[in-house]
Amino acid sequence: MAFRGLAVWSQSVVTLQSPKASNSKGLEMKKYVMPAFVAAAVVAAAPALAADLKPVYKAAPAPVAANPWDVAIGAAVMTDYNFRGISQSDRGAAVSSYFEARFKPTANIEWYAGLGGYSVKLATDPTAEIDIYGGARLTWDKWTLDLGYWYYAYPRERQIDGVIVTVPSGATSLGNTDFGEFYAKLNWNPNDNWAFSVQGYYTPDWLRSGADGTYGALTLKYTGNALPSGWNWYVSGELGHYWLGTTDQVFTPTGVAVFNNITGTGGIDLPDYTYWNVGLGFTYKALTIDLRYHDTNLNEAQCAVLTGDPGAGPISPISVTNVGAVGVGSKWCGQAFIGKLSFDTTLSALK
Template sequence: MNKTLLSVAALLAVGATSASAADLPAKIYTKAPPIVAFDPWDVAFGAAIMSDYVFRGITQSNHKPSVTAYFEPRYNVTKDLQLYVGSSFESISFPNRAAAEVDIYGGIRPTFGAFAFDFGVWGYLYPGGTCQYGGTGVDFAGNFQGAECAANGLLNGNVLKKDVSFFEGYAKVAYTVNDQFTIGANEYYTPSYLNSGAWGNYASVTAKFVAPTTGFGPSGVGAYVSGEFGRQWLGTSDSFYGVPAFPGGIKYKDYNTWNVGVGFTYKVFTLDLRYSDTDLSKADCNAFTSDFSASFSGDFSPINPSGVGSKWCGATFIAKLSADVTLQSNIK
C-alpha cells in the first residue's frame, strides 16, 4: 500500500537585503525533502493455535487446544489517530454446545506522545447454542424457561442459556517507558456478562519487557517477558441461575486473575508460553461457568449448593503459536 511520489529538486535563492553582499553568499542551494504520499488504509490479520483458550483466567475450551483467527481493517486519520473495526473467531467448548465464539468489535486509537489509547465496543457472539436446564424447565422463582430447556439437561445438574452472547465497552492505555519497557491499564464493562443478567466490570494492569535486539539469540529472533494482574467484579444473575436460597438469582463471586509468560518472535511469528491462574474456589467457579465436565467433589458454597466443583478456573499453562501480518508493514 505504500506509495512514494518522485521527489522534485527545488532551488531556493536567498538574497541579502539589509546585510551586505560580503556578509552573505549571493545564493544558497538546498534540496527539498522527498514528498511522501500518505496511504491511510491498512489491514491487520492473523491466526493462532493454542493449547488452551483462557479468558480472564478461565478456560473457554475445557483445557483443550483451540484455534483462532482475526481480520481488522484500519483507517489512519493521522499518524496519531486510527479508526478500526474487526472480527475474530475462537473454537470453544461451552456447556450449551455453542459452535464457536465470534467477535465483532470497533473503536478508535489516539496516541499522545508515549501514551497510546484504545476506546471501543466488543461484541462476543456464541451461535448454535442449546438451552440446558432439564427436568420441568421451571426455575426456582417459578418461571418456565421453555420446552427446549426442559428437554435438555447436563448430567451434573448445571444449567446454561441457549444464547450467552454479550457486549462490553472498553478503554485501554499503554505507556512506552523506553524501547524495551511498556506498562498499561485496561477497563471493560458490560451490563450483562454472558447474558446472565449480572453486570460485569474487569480492570487490569499490564507490563511488558522486550529484550534488546543486539546480543540476543540468532539474527531476527526477539524475546519478551509480560504479565497481567486483573480483577473481575460481577453482579447478580437473573432467576435462570437461581438456587433454592437465592431463587431470584445468585451474586457471582468477584475474583482476581493473573498471568505471566515469555515469548519469542521471528518475522511474523510469535511463540508465547504463559502461566495463568485465579483465586476462585472450585465451588464458585462451577456456579459461574456451569462447567459440563465438573463432578461432585464436596465443594459447597452458598451459590453452589450441589457440591459440584469445577477446575476451569485453576492454574493452567498455555502455549500459543501465532502469525500476525499488517499490509503496510509486512506485504511488499
C-alpha cells in the first residue's frame, strides 16, 4: 500500500513541472525535485516495510498438564454369571455394574480402587455379590503388572444358628461365605493384535471354610482388524486350574449333613479342578458383545460339594469324591454357552 501511494505522488509532481520547464533551470529543478520526493517517500515507507519483513516470534503455549485422575464405569447383562467355571446365578440371567477410580501420578504407575456388584442366586440366597477391590498397575514397554486385593461380600445370607445353611437338597453351606483374595496379573502386548496374560489368585480362607484356594490361569486374545462397518472383533480363551485345600469344618460324627466347627480333625479335602473358556467378541466404541463357551472337569457330585446347590438332584450310581460317597449332583459346573452384552468407558473418553 505504501508503494502504490508513492507512485501517484511522484507522477503528479512530474506532470506539474514538465509543461513549464523549458529552460535549463527548470530542467535542473526537475532533475533534483523528483529524486528528493522519491527518497523521502522511501524513508517514510521503510518502517512499514521493515515491520512486514521482520519475523514474528510467539512464545510456545504452555503444555497442558494431564489430569492424573479418571473414573471407569461399566455395566453388563448376561445369560448366566459364570465365575471360574461355576454358575453363580443358577444357570439364569444376571446383571452387573462397576465403578473404578484411577489415579496415575506418572506414565508408568496407576493406582485404582473399585466397587462392583452382580445379581446372584446361590445356596445362601444373598441379596447380591458385592465386590470391593484395589491395587496398582505398573507399566513398562509392552508389559503390565497388576497387583491387588479383591473382597467378595454376600450381604444378607440366610443362616441357621448363625453358622450353617442346609438347603432343600440336603447339601450344606456355611452361612457366611464372604472372603478375599490377593492377585497378580502379568500382561504382555507385543503388538496391537496379540495380548497374553499370566494370572494368579490366592486366598487363605476360601468361602470362609478355612481351606486355602489358589487359582492360576493363562489367557490369550487376538484382536482382528476393524470391519468396514466400524465394528472390531476378537477371539480369546482362558485355561485355568483351581487348587483347593482342606477345610477346618467337618461333618458331625452322626453323618448329618451339617458343618461342625472342630479345628484339627482333618476337615474336608475339597476337589481341585480345571476350567477353560473360549469365545468370540465384537466391540463398537464402548459396547461389547461376547459369545463364550465355558466348561470344567468337575463331575456333578464334586460340583454339589463345592456349591451346595439347592437344586442338586439324586445321581446314580453314587459318586465317590474327596469327601466320600455323594448321592446328589449339581449341574452348575458343566458345559455352558453364555452371551454377554456390556458397556465400558471412562470419564476422560466421554469428554
